[in-house]
Amino acid sequence: MVSNRAKNKHVALIVEDDLNLAEALGDLLKSLGHDFIHAETQEEGLRLMEEGQFCFAILDLQIKVDADAIYPMVEAGAQLQRQIRDRYPHRNDNDQHHLQILAMSGHAKEMFNVIGMLQNGADDFILKPLGENNPPLHVKIQDCLVKSGRENHEDCARIMALAQREYAPKHSSHSIPPSGQELSVTGELHGKRTCIQLGDKVIPLPNAQFLILMKMVAARVRDERGWVHKSDLGSKDEQGFKGVSTLSGTLALHLPSELSFYENNKQGSYRINPEIAIGHINHSTLAEHPLKDVRDMSGLMQEGR
Structure with a gap:
């Protein structure tokens, strides 16, 4: 109406x-x-x-x-x-x-x-x-x-x-932060795992962790501040927190000890550490991903929403 x-x-x-x-x-x-x-x-x-x-x-x-x-x-x-x-x-x-x-x-x-x-x-x-x-x-x-x-x-x-928040240009170039870390989403499948690349290391993530990662990447693409509430990362708040913690534990093995994968604003929202740049996202591969949520997020990111 x-x-x-x-x-x-x-x-x-x-x-x-x-x-x-x-x-x-x-x-x-x-x-x-x-x-x-x-x-x-x-x-x-x-x-x-x-x-x-x-x-x-x-x-x-x-x-x-x-x-x-x-x-x-x-x-x-x-x-x-x-x-x-x-x-x-x-x-x-x-x-x-x-x-x-x-x-x-x-x-x-x-x-x-x-x-x-x-x-x-x-x-x-x-x-x-x-x-x-x-x-x-x-x-x-x-x-x-x-x-x-x-x-x-x-x-x-x-x-x-x-x-309104300020949006980054849809196709803006990015620079590597002082940490030298860049996260790319290759989207290649290995069984029930989906590959990402952190620096020069290819990491196959379990699909549950990959879905959490995609939500956090989408938040960064949508808004350079990149905050996403824990309830949007899981059906319940505690599931969102547990998902971020598990993902962080997996990626910590591939990051310098002094660099955390995520930040917490103490109000229930999380974001990928700004010291980690978002690199290439292979939307062609993600369009064929078996998880519908991943396909949908890829489409929305391409629309610049």
């Missing part, structure tokens, strides 16, 4: 799979003189996020992954929240995000859920039912526009540009 947006109005991105609730939010926004675009799933929300034609986001945490999903999941909403914040991470001089996210949940009465939302990049939370919010929802919406400096919609295009 997409409303008829006017160029002189604030536009909210609503991600909510309950159509009645989405309609109620839309009516409230229109009563405030705003407009909205609407997505029902994580997949659709991600597409609208990439288009960037909105001024703030209202995101239900329990949504479906895509149109084929049977049940909504909190993990889908939480991941989309991180994806939006990763795309629009920057803050203004008052230490407020240029793009505000209002996370919505029926569980927001529980303090640990609220803390989780804020740690994932939300700026405020919305209780369900909507009438239980204090301050009222319309006040929270107006506050988020003030905090982000968007009182006047004429400023929104400029502020949206400030909110």
Whole structure:
């Protein structure tokens, strides 16, 4: 559902799979003189996020992954929240995000859920039912526009540009860091192992470790900072942490003792050590990889997303 947006109005991105609730939010926004675009799933929300034609986001945490999903999941909403914040991470001089996210949940009465939302990049939370919010929802919406400096919609295009992370050029050349280490993905198969190259050493990784590596490489290609949350590396947080640790242990045998494969930001995200350059990625070979997730990530990297 997409409303008829006017160029002189604030536009909210609503991600909510309950159509009645989405309609109620839309009516409230229109009563405030705003407009909205609407997505029902994580997949659709991600597409609208990439288009960037909105001024703030209202995101239900329990949504479906895509149109084929049977049940909504909190993990889908939480991941989309991180994806939006990763795309629009920057803050203004008052230490407020240029793009505000209002996370919505029926569980927001529980303090640990609220803390989780804020740690994932939300700026405020919305209780369900909507009438239980204090301050009222319309006040929270107006506050988020003030905090982000968007009182006047004429400023929104400029502020949206400030909110976005900077992407490296799709085909930019890379330089070898002082460590002299470069990681390339050859993608050649050896049984249930897939080969990478670290410096001049070819390393066949078990496919489970290779999948973790590909997610971390894709994060670096997408954004030179390269952070990826542990929950995106495994179906559960502890699996993501264990996967990174196991991969790091394998690669440590081929790295100088003083150089760690990964860095941890102490907030649940990991990245390949910036001292390790990303070299050639053989997308032709990866396009034939038996793991669909690997093929999909290769395709997305080629698109420069």
